[in-house]
Amino acid sequence: MTALTIIRTALASLGANKLRAGLTLLGIVIGVAAVISLMAIGRGVQQTITERIQSLGTNLLFIRPGETSTRGVGGGQGSAATLTIDDAYALQGSPFAPSVAAVAPELSTSAQLVAGRKNTSTTVVGVTPEYQFVRNFPVESGQFIGPGHVESNAMVAVLGSTVAEDLYGFRSPIGQNVRINGRQFEVIGVLEFKGGSRFFSFDDRVMIPITTAYYRLSSQRTAQGSISVQTINVQMQDVGVINTAMGEVATVLRLRHRITGDDDFTVTNQQETIEALQEATNSFVFFLGAIAGISLLVGGIGIMNIMLVSVTERTREIGIRKAMGAKRRDIMLQFVSEATLLSLGGGGVGVFLGWLLTVFLNGRSVIGSNLSQTAFNADIAILALAVSAGIGLFFGIYPAMRAARLHPIEALRYE
Amino acid sequence: MSDRSRAHERNSMIELENVTKIYQMGNLKVAALNGVNLSIGEGEIVAIMGRSGSGKSTMMNVIGCLDVPTSGQYILEGEDVGQLSDDRLAVVRNRKVGFVFQTYNLLARSTALANVELPLLYGNGKDHRRRSMEALDRVGLAGRAGHRPAELSGGEQQRVGIARALVKEPTILLADEPTGNLDSRSSEEIMGILQALNREEGITVIIVTHEPDIAGHTNRVVSMRDGQVIDDKAVANPRQAVVQGIER
Known part of the structure; x- marks a missing residue:
């Protein structure tokens, strides 16, 4: 089978159940859009903070006193x-x-x-x-x-x-x-x-x-x-x-x-302060991304679920295709490509939606924190697309293997 | 010289030697085929008869390379296909065998043309559209290429099924109760097409049926019971189907 035939077959199968395909797609759309917009917010906050600190001048040193110690208990940096x-x-x-x-x-x-x-x-x-x-x-x-x-x-x-x-x-x-x-x-x-x-x-x-x-x-x-x-x-x-x-x-x-x-003193510079803050905000950005990533994972499980249902429903179709000479690989490819198209489509729509959200949130105030900017990054968008395609592949493989392993006679007899 | 011995003289296409097929049903072992010996020559048209449970469907599955025998040998056109892997069997099915089913087994969401095209997707050939249209034309359904199965009558659906079996130009056509769901007029049409394919293109046709009338359209009737061939005789005067009203 040529790649074009595979994609056409997959699209036809998905098109046969538009509502179901759409809902499954939605799971990925929400996941990807969440990853993109939350990462954009996180990066925006990070950028804002860094720029503010830089605006104070990067040619500064800060000298602070050392630590007091009362019977071995440290009082913290700058307490002396x-x-x-x-x-x-x-x-x-x-x-x-x-x-x-x-x-x-x-x-x-x-x-x-x-x-x-x-x-x-x-x-x-x-x-x-x-x-x-x-x-x-x-x-x-x-x-x-x-x-x-x-x-x-x-x-x-x-x-x-x-x-x-x-x-x-x-x-x-x-x-x-x-x-x-x-x-x-x-x-x-x-x-x-x-x-x-x-x-x-x-x-x-x-x-x-x-x-x-x-x-x-x-x-x-x-x-x-x-x-x-x-x-x-x-x-x-x-x-x-x-x-x-x-x-x-x-x-x-x-x-x-x-x-x-x-x-009995410490000298730090502005660059170190920025780096320390970036380290702190990095974990904040990562945390936001991880939360959004969970919804992407849930979307992937949704794909797997729907693919398993689809394999069961189409057992007879699989039997017919096998009787006509489809190899395991052909059946496998058919179902994996359906799952991947679903997730990739969802990823594409999700990136677009995430971008819209990012533009919408730009300069707006969110939970009291004034976001002077959000940062939509192409690298995050590409990563999200790749991850969603990977999710389709990963969660599509098991149902596809089940389909490919079906015995043609049993599949043909399936009511 | 009888018809049957003449058949043996011809190049033997299908050769089953002491074939058994045992199914494991829980703890019970059921022998669906119990030492079948059968030889079918190129260009024959054969009916396989027997009650349900006689093993005729299992034998069809083995002949059609949908299943492999538990023991014994199956030689198809000189090639031992009894021990091939799933994927190798799929290739044999795709190149040599055309299936016609009692329940048509068409893809409900696809047009007649797309259904006929299906076996071509799993081969290497080109010109899918043209070859599918030719196959549809041969069964007189060129005008219905764009219709879905639900928009066709039972007889028409079965003709689409035959076109699909033909499109790869197989050497064997296996029909499992092809007229089981059809009225007598449509049955006559289907038998006419199968006879014509056998007569004009030399395709070996094997029909599983329990209707003596259908068996009467063939040259040879193989009877089965309890997983064994109990009778195998030539039909003295095969009935030619009266074909009328198939628009070409």
Whole structure:
């Protein structure tokens, strides 16, 4: 039998029972469409997160304090108060660290904000003026924290756009008073909108001078009496010097901390952060794909089921074909090709439907998480098609073998 | 010289030697064929008679290469086909044997033409359409090529069945109760076609029947009982079917 005859025969058989073929097809269509759209959502989220982080600048290093240990129980990375604002100033312009362009220490805490009858809980970040440029936070209106504010422990705050909207609506907050953990601050600026998801927002925060954060809001004190910080953001001269810069920063800090053994700080870079996040989101994408894959599997079982029914129903036809000289292989091919056509057809429709869904979901908000984009990938589409064809083959082979093994006389006698 | 001995003089086409066929029914062994010896020559037209359970259908299945004997030898055109594999048997069926069934066994969803085409799908030949149309024309149904079996009368369906058996130009035509479901007029038509094929094209025709009237249309009647040939005699004066009204 030629390939064309086989396909024509298979199509004719499927066409004889259109509703059944259609319903079986639907199982695969749903499975493939689910795989494609869920993977597109997952990849879209991944891409969004990566781009957001990259938009903060890839030429950043983050220095965090080491771990505290109380009777052998680790307090977690960054729990020790070993980094101070003086460490940050020492890195700035140090002859030992020529790759460092700018340094911005920060000290954040969560706090309750009250303005009039409105209130909100958010992250309050103590910063220095350099923070604005190192972490790229342009001001929408008013001004950022200045050197004078840091020097004088000024009670001033710059609001993120979400916080400003929550507390003041569409009124301008500049010059208004806001109470942060019961202390009165004056709003001097509002940050530009940066975007982000509900779980990961750069707009839901307030910035105040780092000295104010330390002396007025924080209870931490260092042994040296200097201001301790949680993170020192270091901007490098260039992304290319990343390893040199990390070495320089570590050397300066070791000298200052008189370290001979283990470091009491860690230096990470933006790339590592992106990689770690990608690893986390990869498993999220894989999880979504796996859920969708289950429905594809169920669709495959549907094909097997219908093929088994079909073999039983068409026992007599198989007998006739065998009497006319059909070999095992001919019968086998006939049923396998029917199953594969079903699943491949379903796969094709599913890819199209998945693509439609992807386009539809693009830029829409799903369960509170704003999908600024979905990523339809040709590789996923091709993979889904190949997998659905494989499913047809796999689940079609057993029924086809049953058909091929039938004895012609018994098959002819079958009522 | 009798008809029968003349038949033996001709090239022997089918040669069954001490053929047995034993079916296992649970714990019970049933011998459907119990040492059958039979020789059928090229160009004969033979009726096989017997009550149900006499083993005539089993013998047809063996002759038609649908089944293999448990023991004994079956030589078809000089080739021992008794021990061939399933797929080799399928090739023999496709090339040498045409089947006509009591219940026609046409594919209900396919047109008459597609039904006739079926054996060609499993061979190597070309020109499927043309050869199928020729076969339909030979049974006088060229005008019904596009009809499905349900749109045809019983006699017409059986003629489609004969066209399908003919399309590969077989050397043997096996008909299992070909007129069992037909009225007498259609039966006469079918017998006329089978006789014509035997007479004009020299095809060996074997008909299983329990109607003496049908057997009377053949040259030789083989009677069976309990899985054995009990009688084998020539028909003195074979009746020629009166064929009328088959539109060509």
